[in-house]
Amino acid sequence: MRLATIIICLFFCLSNAGYAETQPEVRTSAWRLGLGVDFVSTYEVDQVHVKNYFSYGADLGWHYRSVALIGELRYYELSDAIGDFQTTTEYFHFLLWARYFREAWSPRVMAYAQLGVGQAQYKVKMSLAEENSRLRSDWQFVSGGGIGLTTPLAGGFGIDGGLRLLQLSSQPKPDLGVSLSLIKRL
Amino acid sequence: MFLSVFLVSCGAGFKGQQSSRNYWLPWPDAQGRMSFQWVNISTLNEADKLEGVAARVFWRGGLADGGFTGPVASPRIASSSSGWLPLDANSAQLLSLYAIFERLYFFERDLNLNMSLPWPRQVGAEINLNFKGGQILNNAMYIPSHGVIAITPYTWQNRALTLNHGVIAHEHFHAHFANYLKKAGHERGSFAKASAPRVLAKQVILAAWDEGLADYYAFAFSRRQDFLHLSVPQLKESRRLDGPLYSFINESQLVARFACEDVEQCLLPQRGRDLFYYFGTLMARVLYRWGEELGGGDHHPELLARVMESMPRFMMTFSLNSTTESLAFEDFLIYLLDERKSLALPTTLCLELASFVTSQQRSRLTKTCGL
Numbered sequence: 001m002r003l004a005t006i007i008i009c010l011f012f013c014l015s016n017a018g019y020a021e022t023q024p025e026v027r028t029s030a031w032r033l034g035l036g037v038d039f040v041s042t043y044e045v046d047q048v049h050v051k052n053y054f055s056y057g058a059d060l061g062w063h064y065r066s067v068a069l070i071g072e073l074r075y076y077e078l079s080d081a082i083g084d085f086q087t088t089t090e091y092f093h094f095l096l097w098a099r100y101f102r103e104a105w106s107p108r109v110m111a112y113a114q115l116g117v118g119q120a121q122y123k124v125k126m127s128l129a130e131e132n133s134r135l136r137s138d139w140q141f142v143s144g145g146g147i148g149l150t151t152p153l154a155g156g157f158g159i160d161g162g163l164r165l166l167q168l169s170s171q172p173k174p175d176l177g178v179s180l181s182l183i184k185r186l
Numbered sequence: 187m188f189l190s191v192f193l194v195s196c197g198a199g200f201k202g203q204q205s206s207r208n209y210w211l212p213w214p215d216a217q218g219r220m221s222f223q224w225v226n227i228s229t230l231n232e233a234d235k236l237e238g239v240a241a242r243v244f245w246r247g248g249l250a251d252g253g254f255t256g257p258v259a260s261p262r263i264a265s266s267s268s269g270w271l272p273l274d275a276n277s278a279q280l281l282s283l284y285a286i287f288e289r290l291y292f293f294e295r296d297l298n299l300n301m302s303l304p305w306p307r308q309v310g311a312e313i314n315l316n317f318k319g320g321q322i323l324n325n326a327m328y329i330p331s332h333g334v335i336a337i338t339p340y341t342w343q344n345r346a347l348t349l350n351h352g353v354i355a356h357e358h359f360h361a362h363f364a365n366y367l368k369k370a371g372h373e374r375g376s377f378a379k380a381s382a383p384r385v386l387a388k389q390v391i392l393a394a395w396d397e398g399l400a401d402y403y404a405f406a407f408s409r410r411q412d413f414l415h416l417s418v419p420q421l422k423e424s425r426r427l428d429g430p431l432y433s434f435i436n437e438s439q440l441v442a443r444f445a446c447e448d449v450e451q452c453l454l455p456q457r458g459r460d461l462f463y464y465f466g467t468l469m470a471r472v473l474y475r476w477g478e479e480l481g482g483g484d485h486h487p488e489l490l491a492r493v494m495e496s497m498p499r500f501m502m503t504f505s506l507n508s509t510t511e512s513l514a515f516e517d518f519l520i521y522l523l524d525e526r527k528s529l530a531l532p533t534t535l536c537l538e539l540a541s542f543v544t545s546q547q548r549s550r551l552t553k554t555c556g557l
Contacts, residue, residue, distance in 0.1 A: 044245070045259045045261055045274075045276045046245040046246055080276065081275055082275045082276070082340055083340050085345075087278060122264045128221075128222070128349075133210070133222040135210060135266060135271055137264035137271050140265075170262075170264040171262065172234060
């Protein structure tokens, strides 16, 4: 919650530096700031059942013509319990995305494909009756790929949405995410 | 390049030969008290696939002739400097389940018992089973027809059955007992098939031995007399192994209980099903007291091993379907004492036990005790 508050404050402070131009953001070189939410679908322990959750994050990127480099932070927290045994897992990752844009069916809508690499870490809290523990994992290698669309809105804002796969080195199969971000040209 | 990195990273670091790995799990210490510990598991083929020489663990699978259907469970784990961290409660409970079976495997190997059952064992957690139209919850059972242990979803707020070493060991013992029956040519069958009261009574006696020995096995493995009440608190007093002894039922009284036309009526609580838990607990308490009198501690697994060696031979001594031959709850204890002269029942326990059996059995028992 505290992290989300800091990110939102940062987003609105920096967004004051933007300018109102309803043009596709990638036509010019510019910095962008994004706030996003992902609806993520991952496999359960039998690799058959699916578990869904939301992850939240922020990104900072730089566009130049039809390419962009975007650094992204993502976070989620999941809790689970069986009887008196409870776990809460917090997840953080930092990914660097390389994105390539092409005009889609309208000059205002740009399609993109992206590939990314980064690092992720888990913090696992467990409790059983009166016993508690808290441990961090090593940093894990994470890579991803995705496709999406972006379109500008008024006031230098824009919407960015897409599909992406994220593969952590610690997991047997990739996670599938549907992402939606509000972006601001700086 | 990114694509190749993406592909290479899939599953990296998890495959390889069976090796020793540590997992962070809720686990009992030497006194049976649970805490979080690095638990070594040495028999998994892969770090994130619960399949090895000790067990194949399933989650929410169905049941077919060969056992559980669906893939073997793959816990979600991440590496840390000291070992692997489970990332959710399901992963932890399934890893714990495998680790318990690995300990059972070594426990039986050390006692020279594990040659009688095929390994790896099959166990499934959160298995959906129905009985009379309703879902079975908060239960664990050995299913002889499939040779598997099914643990149904646990909805109470106490110790999950998958984390309860005693419960898992108890269910595992039922596989041994089913094996004894099979080798002796006895068909346990359903109680409904046992039409004659005396045959039904024998089925109940057999079930009582099964439950009682399973409780003692569970104690000898987990070292907790109250293992069951951790998960099922309502059984705290009725099933604890350090509770008081009480009278064995007279055989004619037992037969009288089953002299009813409707077998289902015979199996009403306190007439049928509860009887075999009631006398099973008594059997387990006698063995527990016996092991304690021998010195406690490691004497319990030793006593258990002798019991498990004698039971298959004892099975050969009676016919389950005979309507003339009699059988009593305490017959196995007397057989065990006869066969295992070196395991003399302490005089005080023998005298106490003698006060709880019928006069006919009392003379046999005291004679066997050498009194």
